[in-house]
Amino acid sequence: MSQRLAKEYRALSKTLGRDPEYAYIISLAPVSEENLRKWESLITGPPDTPYFGHEFTLQIEASEAYPLEPPKVQFQARCMPHCNVDFDSGRICLSVLDAAHWTPAWDLLHVVHAIWLLLASPEPDSPLDVDLACLVRAGDRSAHNSLIAYYLNGGSRGHCGHVSER
Amino acid sequence: MTDLNDTTLGHFSYLNNTRAALIDENMFLAPFINYPYKIARSFYSAVLSQYKSQTGVSLATNSAHLGASTLVETAGYFFSNYAIGCFVTAMVLNRIVAMASLRSNSQVARLPLWSRFIFHACAILALGYNVILTLRPFADEKPLVDIHNYFGITYGVICLSHCIETFVTTTTNLKPMEEFDYSIFELSMHFYALTRSNPRPEDFIPDCLMALLGRLIIHSVELTNKRNRRLLLSTILNMGHLVYLGQRVYTLGTGSLPLLVRYRHFPKLLALFCTAVSLACYALACIARLNPFSSNDEAHDISDLQFHSFMNNWYATLNCTGEEEFTSTLIKLAIMICNPEQAKRFGLHRELSQLRQPGEVHKSFFVSGYNSKWQSIPQEAITDGAAKQGRTVWQRKVTAVRDLLVAVFQRLKATFGKAPTGHANESFSEEHKKNLNDFVSERNYIKFLSLAPDLNANRIQSNDLKYLLPEDDFSADYLASDDEGSEELLEEFGSEDEESELGDVPLTDLIVPPNSSMPAQMGNTNDLKWFYSMWSILSCELQHNKRLTRSQYSELNEPGILHEVMMERIAETGSSNEAKEKSERDMTCVVCKTNTRNIVLWPCKCFALCEECRVSLGLRGFKTCICCRTDVRGYSKINAV
Numbered sequence: 001m002s003q004r005l006a007k008e009y010r011a012l013s014k015t016l017g018r019d020p021e022y023a024y025i026i027s028l029a030p031v032s033e034e035n036l037r038k039w040e041s042l043i044t045g046p047p048d049t050p051y052f053g054h055e056f057t058l059q060i061e062a063s064e065a066y067p068l069e070p071p072k073v074q075f076q077a078r079c080m081p082h083c084n085v086d087f088d089s090g091r092i093c094l095s096v097l098d099a100a101h102w103t104p105a106w107d108l109l110h111v112v113h114a115i116w117l118l119l120a121s122p123e124p125d126s127p128l129d130v131d132l133a134c135l136v137r138a139g140d141r142s143a144h145n146s147l148i149a150y151y152l153n154g155g156s157r158g159h160c161g162h163v164s165e166r
Numbered sequence: 167m168t169d170l171n172d173t174t175l176g177h178f179s180y181l182n183n184t185r186a187a188l189i190d191e192n193m194f195l196a197p198f199i200n201y202p203y204k205i206a207r208s209f210y211s212a213v214l215s216q217y218k219s220q221t222g223v224s225l226a227t228n229s230a231h232l233g234a235s236t237l238v239e240t241a242g243y244f245f246s247n248y249a250i251g252c253f254v255t256a257m258v259l260n261r262i263v264a265m266a267s268l269r270s271n272s273q274v275a276r277l278p279l280w281s282r283f284i285f286h287a288c289a290i291l292a293l294g295y296n297v298i299l300t301l302r303p304f305a306d307e308k309p310l311v312d313i314h315n316y317f318g319i320t321y322g323v324i325c326l327s328h329c330i331e332t333f334v335t336t337t338t339n340l341k342p343m344e345e346f347d348y349s350i351f352e353l354s355m356h357f358y359a360l361t362r363s364n365p366r367p368e369d370f371i372p373d374c375l376m377a378l379l380g381r382l383i384i385h386s387v388e389l390t391n392k393r394n395r396r397l398l399l400s401t402i403l404n405m406g407h408l409v410y411l412g413q414r415v416y417t418l419g420t421g422s423l424p425l426l427v428r429y430r431h432f433p434k435l436l437a438l439f440c441t442a443v444s445l446a447c448y449a450l451a452c453i454a455r456l457n458p459f460s461s462n463d464e465a466h467d468i469s470d471l472q473f474h475s476f477m478n479n480w481y482a483t484l485n486c487t488g489e490e491e492f493t494s495t496l497i498k499l500a501i502m503i504c505n506p507e508q509a510k511r512f513g514l515h516r517e518l519s520q521l522r523q524p525g526e527v528h529k530s531f532f533v534s535g536y537n538s539k540w541q542s543i544p545q546e547a548i549t550d551g552a553a554k555q556g557r558t559v560w561q562r563k564v565t566a567v568r569d570l571l572v573a574v575f576q577r578l579k580a581t582f583g584k585a586p587t588g589h590a591n592e593s594f595s596e597e598h599k600k601n602l603n604d605f606v607s608e609r610n611y612i613k614f615l616s617l618a619p620d621l622n623a624n625r626i627q628s629n630d631l632k633y634l635l636p637e638d639d640f641s642a643d644y645l646a647s648d649d650e651g652s653e654e655l656l657e658e659f660g661s662e663d664e665e666s667e668l669g670d671v672p673l674t675d676l677i678v679p680p681n682s683s684m685p686a687q688m689g690n691t692n693d694l695k696w697f698y699s700m701w702s703i704l705s706c707e708l709q710h711n712k713r714l715t716r717s718q719y720s721e722l723n724e725p726g727i728l729h730e731v732m733m734e735r736i737a738e739t740g741s742s743n744e745a746k747e748k749s750e751r752d753m754t755c756v757v758c759k760t761n762t763r764n765i766v767l768w769p770c771k772c773f774a775l776c777e778e779c780r781v782s783l784g785l786r787g788f789k790t791c792i793c794c795r796t797d798v799r800g801y802s803k804i805n806a807v
Contacts, residue, residue, distance in 0.1 A: 007759040067757055068786055103792040104757040104783070105774065 004067055005036040008107050015109070026055065028112060037062050039071075041112050046120040050148040056080055058115065059090070060108060070102035073111055081151040083122040083132035093128050094118055213238070239362055246361075248321060248354035255325040255350055262333050277337050286389040289330045292323045293382045300374050303367050313365075317357045320374055325350060327381040334388065343384045343396060346493040347430060348377040356426050369424050376407055380491075394488030397495060404492040408438070434493045437500035444503040448473055476502070536784030540768055540800040702726060753806075755779050757792065764804050770796035777803065 012028055026042040039060035045051025056079060062071040075090035084093045095101040096114045122144075127133030135144040190196060217238045243249055277285075299316060328350060335342045360370050383399045411431065414422065451471055484499055706723050707714045720727055754776075755761050761776035772793040775783070780801060783792065791798050 003760050004758050011759075065786075068782055068788075103790075103795070104779070105792045 005030075005062060008109070009036065012109060022109070022113070024116060025112060028108065037064075037066075039108060041108075043112065043116055046116060049120050050145045050152065051119050054152050058112060060111070062108075067104040067107070070097050070099055071108060071111060073097055073115065081129065081132060081148050082119060083124055083127045083129045083136055084118060086128040091128065092118070093123075093126050239359075242362075243355065243358050246354075246358045247318065248358045248361075251321055251325060252350050252354035255328060258329055259332050262329070263336055265336075277334060282334055282338075283389065285330045285334050286385045289327045289385045290382065290389070293327060293378050293385065296320055296323045297375065297378050297382070300371055300378065303371070314361055317361055320378070321353060321357050324348075324353060324377060324381060327385065331381075331384055331388065340393075341489075343388075343393075343489060344491065344494075345377070345380050345384075346491045347434070348373075348380060352430070353377060356430075359426060365424075369427070372407065372410060373427060373430070376403065379403055397486060397488045397490050397492065400490075400492040404434070408434075433497060437493075437497040440500040440504055441496065444500075448477060473503075536767075536780050536788055536798055536801060538800045540802050699730075702730065757783070762806060764806055765801050766804055767791050767796075767798050768800045768802065770794050770798070772796075773804070775801075 009030060016022060016025055016028060024044045024046065026044060028041040029039065030036045031038045031040050039062070041058040041060060043056055043058065045054050045056065057076045058073055059076065060071050060073050063069050074092055075085055077090045078087060080090060081087055085091065086093075092115060094114060096106070096111065122132065122136050124133040124136040132144060132147065135147065296319065299319070332342045356373070380400065380403065383396060383403065387393050387396045387399065411423075420428075448471070455471070480499070484495065484502070486495060702723070703714060703716065703719045706719055706726075710722065714722070753762050755763050756774045757779035758776060761778060763773055763776055765775040765777060765780045766773045767775070770791045770793075772791050774793050789797060
C-alpha cells in the first residue's frame, strides 16, 4: 500500500554504501520484503565517543499514517546506555521522533542520522537515564564515557535501581 | 360588437372586470393605473377558473389535462406551506453553519453533554411520536389526525430534526450527517404532491417511515456517540425497504408505485443493479477460472483477474468512515465498479487512504492553512502582513514614529554627511564638457545612436568628450589581431562575412567586420556567447538594411531566436544527462515521493507538496510548513506544464 516506503527502500539501496556521509550505517532495510512497515537498522557508534567500535540495532516501525506521523524507533532493549535512551526498553527521547516536531519531509534515513548524531551529543535536559544525565550535567565527561564503556563491554546493570536514586 | 361582447362575457365571465378599479376613475391618470390592474385581474381570474375546472376533473381522468393542471400545481407549490417551511429551514440551517464561522479557529467550542442529550432527546421524542402516528392506521384502522395535518406535522418534525442535528454537529466541529434520499426539499415537494392528491396510506406510509427512521438513526448514533455505526443501521433499514418494494412490485406490478416513489428510488435501484451485475460477472469469471466441473486439477489462479484486488478489499477501497448513508455509499461503489479509473481516483491506489476529504467545508473548519486555497499571489505574503495583522494602535504608532525618526536621521546624514563630496563632484563635472549619457532616455536614444559615429570620428581630436559607450572601456575591442584563435573563429563566421559583403551595406563603426572585432581574450565563454547573440542581430540588421533594437530584432526573427535558444539548451543539458535525471526525480512530492509537486505554500513559498498530500496534511491539522516550519496561511496550486 505504501509507495513511499517502497521508494525510500529503493533510494536507500542506491545511496547506502556509496555516500561516505552514511558510512556508519551497516544496514537499513525492512525486516522482510513482504512487510515494509517494520524496518531494522544496524549502525556503528560515532567516532570519538565510547560507542565507537560497537554496533547497535535500531528497530523501526512505520505506522499506517507514515509519513504523516513519525515512525516508532527504538534501540534493542538493554543494549544502549545513553542519557536520552531508556536502558531497559530501548526507548529514545528525541524531538524529531515526537509527533509535534516531526515533519513528513523527513525519511527514515534522516531519522537514523538524527539518532546517530544524538549518540555523540547527549541532551541531559530531557533524560531517560538519570545516572548518565547527572554525569553529563556535572561535566564529568571521563566518568560518563567510562561508565558507558563499562556497560558496553559487558558490565552488569541493575534493572530499575538507577531511576529510583533520584 | 355589443353582441359579441355579451356572448364573450357570458362564456368567460372572468373577463368582466370593468368595475374593478384601484383608484377613483375621476382622478388624474386613473386609466393608466386601472387598465393594467383590470387586465391583470382578468388574467388571474382566468387562471383561477381554469384551475378550478381542471382540478374538478383531474382526479377522474389523470392524463387528459396534464399540461395546464400540472403547471398550476407546480406554481402552487411555491406558495404552499411546505415550500415556505423548506425555505425557512434552509435559511436556519445556513445561519447555523455561518454562526460557526464566528468561532475562532484555535478554540474548539464544545456543547456540554447535558445540552447535547436534551437536544437529541427532543428530536428523538418528536420523531418517535411521529412514527407512532404513522403506524396508527395499521393498528386500529383509524388515523389519529387528519391526513393533511399529519403531513404538516411530519414535515415540521423532520425540519426540526435537521436543525437540531446541524446545530449540534457544527458546534462540535463535526460534519452534519446527510440524508441522500430524503432531503428537505424533496420531502416538501413530495408532501405537497400528496396533499394535492388523495393518497392511499400504502403509497406514502413507507416513505414517511423511511424518512423518520432515517432521522431517528442519525439522532441515536449521535446521542450514543457511535457515528460510525450509521452506515450499518442505514443499510439494514434500506435493505428492509428494498425487500418491501420488491415484494410490492412483484405482487402489484410496477404501475402500483407512485411516480415520486419511482423517481426517488431510481438511483438506488440503478446502483444496486450495476453492483449486482458486476458481482455476477465477477463470480462467473471466478468460476471459469477455478473450473470446479473439470476433471483435471488444472485450477487457474483468480488473483490475476483485473478486479481481484478490488474485490478482496472493496470496503477499504470504498474509503468509508461509517458515517455515510446507504444510498450514497452504494452509488459510490457502483461508480467504482463501473469505472476503474474512478476507483483509482477515489482511493484504490492512493497513498494515504485513511482520510476522506469532505466535499465542501465551511471556512471555519479550516484548522490549518493547508486547506485555504488562494487564487492569486497574496499581497500579504509579499509584504509580510503577519506582523501588521495583530498590532494594536499603540504598536502601530510606535513603529510609525520609529520609521519617521530613521527617515529623518538618514535625510540629515545625506545632507550634511555627504555634502562636501557632492560639491566636489559637481565642480569636477563642470570642468568637463556635457555628458551625453545624462541626456539619453528611452525615447530619444535612437538619435544618439545615429550621432555616435560622428562623435567617434571626433574622438581623436577631443578626448574629453563623453560617449554612449561605457566611460571606462579600455578593452582592446577595436584592435585587429592576427592570433590563431581569431583565425579559427573567423572561419566559423566565414559565411556570415560573405553575406555582409554581398549585402553591400556600408558598415558603420558600430557593426565591426569580424576580422577586426575578434579580441584576443575571446577565450572567455561569456564573451563568446555575447558575441554570438550580437552577431545574429547584426547579420539580421544587414539583411533588413536598417538599424534594429533587440525588441525589433526579436519581432523579426522569432524562429531564429527559438532555434538559438534550443541549440544552447541542448548543448548545455545533453552533456549532463545524470543531472537532468536527478532534477526530475527531485520534483516529486517530498511526502509521498510519488506524485509531482504542484502546491506552493504561502507565505513561505515552499514548493514541496502534491495536492493529495496537501489534503492529507490539512485534514490532520498540520499548521506549519513541512519544510521550513513557517506558519502556513494558504496554498496555491501550480500548473506545471
